[in-house]
Amino acid sequence: MMRRPSTTPRRIAAATSAALTLALGATACGGGTTAPASGGELSGQTVTVAGVWTGSEQKNFKKVLDAFTAKTGAKTVFVPSGDNVSTFVGSKIEGGNAPDVVMVPQVGVLKQFAKEGWLQPLSEQTAKTADASLAPVWKNYGTVDGTYYGLYFKAAHKSTVWYAPDAFTQAGAGEPKSWADLLKTGRSLADSGRPAFAIAGEDGWTLTDWFENVYLSQAGPEKYDQLAQHKIKWTDDSVVRALTTLGELFKDNQLVAGGAQAALQTDFPSSVEQVFGPAPKAGMVYEGDFVGGVAKDQFGRKPGTDAKFFPFPAVDGGKAPVVSGGDAAVVLKQGKNGKAGMALVEFLASPEAAEVWAGAGGFLSPNSKVAPSAYGDATARSTAESLVAAGDSVRFDMSDQAPAAFGGTKGAGEWKLLQDFLRDPSDPQGAAAKLEAEAAKAYGN
Structure with missing residues (x-):
């Protein structure tokens, strides 16, 4: 792992x-x-x-x-x-x-x-x-x-979205302040010739981070804490709503570089390379502050100059999330x-x-x-x-608070089920039910 x-x-x-x-x-x-x-x-x-x-x-x-x-x-x-x-x-x-x-x-x-x-x-x-x-x-x-x-x-x-400034300049795009603006900016990038996001779907932990930022902003800190402790079920309406929102991104091939199948074969270092490497394939990569270090050390990019970030934007009128x-x-x-x-x-x-x-x-x-x-x-x-x-x-990162069987195991639990959801985001309610079944086993309740 x-x-x-x-x-x-x-x-x-x-x-x-x-x-x-x-x-x-x-x-x-x-x-x-x-x-x-x-x-x-x-x-x-x-x-x-x-x-x-x-x-x-x-x-x-x-x-x-x-x-x-x-x-x-x-x-x-x-x-x-x-x-x-x-x-x-x-x-x-x-x-x-x-x-x-x-x-x-x-x-x-x-x-x-x-x-x-x-x-x-x-x-x-x-x-x-x-x-x-x-x-x-x-x-x-x-x-x-x-x-x-x-x-x-x-x-x-873990609430930073990193981007290539040249891609934004080419698309005439600015830093988005909301989820709706983020999707709009992504489509502008795609129209200018570069897909929006490199997504490291091969590493399931990156998908949990995507979910957590959407959920924290949309559902709020109290619900986030309840879900992290499994005091509410993953079938809760707030979870289905967050999956539905995330599915808007996952299902759009303009927004996901290479589409879902390519994303599922992309690990985290490769996702950074797709934005900041010598042959860029995407304009943005979401992950933590550590993206800047990889962009600098591996690809010679200077954070703040040719590798920039903006805060993960607010979703549906909520506050901008800060996941750590x-x-x-x-x-x-x-x-x-x-x-x-x-x-x-x-x-x-x-x-x-x-x-x-x-x-x-x-x-x-x-x-x-x-x-x-x-x-x-x-x-x-x-x-x-x-x-x-x-x-x-x-x-704190929700999956890191969970039992490892649910939130921290490659090919199992939340990691595997969110990979399945990236592959086919058409049924948020069904995905929530599967997540709840795995969570109940791991938490013992």
């Missing part, structure tokens, strides 16, 4: 203080270990951190760990978990070699860890810092049965150094920690205390400001 990317455009920027300059200059030892600074309240201690990050994301997170080392003297070790964090952590606990801190990318997994009794409640200091710097919704997503276990450190803004994802830091009871692990999470709660990665690139923080100037370009800055400004109206 391909992990949902959470990267934004890669940027290099100077650190904003002497401490951060020292941190960014620190070097990693073999095995992913960061060399500790001399002195410091945690000198001689080691914190092991597990997470899904690889490549540039892992490299940039290690810069944050370096900053923690420079501040406290603690040594750090980063251990890649692979995509299945739950299986990885369970096996490490069983083998008596559990990490101290885990960066958890899904609300459902965080809840699972809490119910298994694996997590330590976060410290009063972390909770106090979070209260002052995070919208309550972020703290709520890290809370299980009234206990605060997970600090959201890294976020993704994120990675939460949790402390395991079974780790060998819980005290130092808790100190790391306290550091991650600070704007200082977030600004290290913001300067390095590929990062958004939900922390309102992070200075906008810490981000290395205007596109990242405006995306981060939009995420923070959304406050409590932000909603």
